[in-house]
Amino acid sequence: MTTERDAAPEGLPQPVFESLLRTVEEMAAPDGFRAELIRGKIIVSTWPGPRSLRCLRVLRERIAAHAPQGHVVDAAPVLFRFPSPGRAYGPSLFSADEAAFEADGRSADGSALSLVAESTSVSTRDADWVEKLEVYGRLVPVYLVVDMQESEITCFSDPSPHGYRSRQTVPFGKPLTVAEPFGFEFDTAGFRSTS
Template sequence: MTAVDDRRVHDVFENLVVPEGFKAELIRGEIVMTAGPDKVHNRIVQSVQDQVPSDRWERLQTQDVAFPGEESEPQPDLVVLEIGADDGPGRLVPSPAVTMLVEVVSRTSVHRDYVEKRSIYAAGGVPVYLLIDPFKATCLVMTEPVGTGPTADYQSGRTRKFGDPVPLPIIGIDLDTSRFGTLPPLTATP
């Protein structure tokens, strides 16, 4: 894609009118529109948000994040940043201000969450990526981001089953997953 094309995509994305009940994200130069999440998804996000201490952390749902060097403006399910890390106006939180990003897998987001967003978040240096999968009933905590572009990744990853506590030392909690809802397994997931 050329610089002119990149600007056009960004301009279209900035001015896109998103129908009610949908969300739009810019993922590596492509505009991706998806239907709103179901109740299981929303309840999981709410549970995580409620457990992150609000006296130290901002917990922003569906907040757009800017990634330097990436043609991406994803809208994670939950953005966690230290209070005061980004007090500026606007719709974009710069990725260097972010401590943890949370995504809850949906039927249409499996590849994006496990592959594309994983490399985008690692390339942006986000210290913790928490991927919650209600189809597998697991939480994957990824830390130690390295690399740039599509080959960026997290060096460390640990999986916990729903019902087991998920240690998040950088946030200062053990996430209680015992009340996370599940969905019927998908036929093919990464």
């Protein structure tokens, strides 16, 4: 039996990627929703809910204090493109070189990212843990998964052509080491557990 993930192409031909990216960029997603290009398909999902937003706000404040010079930390609905695998994501939270926002167009280059954080929901959990982990793991120095269903946070770091080489997971309430280029310990005590 073939699942959608098994049948998904590794990458999209460049003309197909560019056409789909233009469509995503031009979409007028309703307030509270984001459109992304995942596994060769345009996926529309909701932005994180109130509980997630509180966690992301705390995380954003701490990451901003440790971000590399010249990097912007935000939770704005920005679409980052990854042409090689033919993907475009709008992360829940990101840190990126501010020069990436000077280019024309409605999406930014994924290579400008120094950190992404995704807050899982029932509808996005698979993409956050599988699809995005694979793509970010080849390029983005730090990937944080705020798993709202399991009440834990994972820091992936040290990207390589085969994915991240380092991983640390802690339950909400325990400290998490956020890897370089941030290099600080994040106290997750402000995240409330669902249990």
